[in-house]
Amino acid sequence: ELKVEQNPLFLSMQEGKNYTIYCNYSTTSDRLYWYRQDPGKSLESLFVLLSNGAVKQEGRLMASLDTKARLSTLHITAAVHDLSATYFCVSWDSNYQLIWGAGTKLIIKP
């Protein structure tokens, strides 16, 4: 069974700290997406990683992709409360259908 596994599933951290969310996938895809969801709200595309070694940054978030290790990371630098949300990584199967990770619920305390 193809899987996308996120680690950790829940993360509580203090403002100003750094942390990394990991996304391991068992598909053979060479690209990966990250989405953000605020509580009770819709989902927003954060990053589209299109090739091995891709790195994208927006503000305090940086995402990277290692297709050989089948690993993507989402790094948070000097966290602020506004980044509190659930973050999903998404890959897809050989039929090009999306496989969603379970999501990482991030709580950043002031």
Added chain:
Amino acid sequence: DSGVTQTPKHLITATGQRVTLRCSPRSGDLSVYWYQQSLDQGLQFLIQYYNGEERAKGNILERFSAQQFPDLHSELNLSSLELGDSALYFCASSVGVLGTYEQYFGPGTRLTVT
């Protein structure tokens, strides 16, 4: 604002009833996806339509059905509702048929079954 619209925003109904959720994709997008998200759960992919035709099915119950109309809007029909059907239902759209295209999500419809 993603450009994807969903109506209604909230829906409260009783067990055994039938409801219809509506979605209008972004201008130019031909694919529509439906997802279910129960409380504090991840996303469950239900079904995809591309240019009016069913393209892929996920974990969609037989009590649920969907269609995409010539103007590309889509409707998700939920019948014989059960308490466990209470959830957020999201519609997403993308430009292409493959799931690899970036998806844009609507604001969701919150369904409460009492």
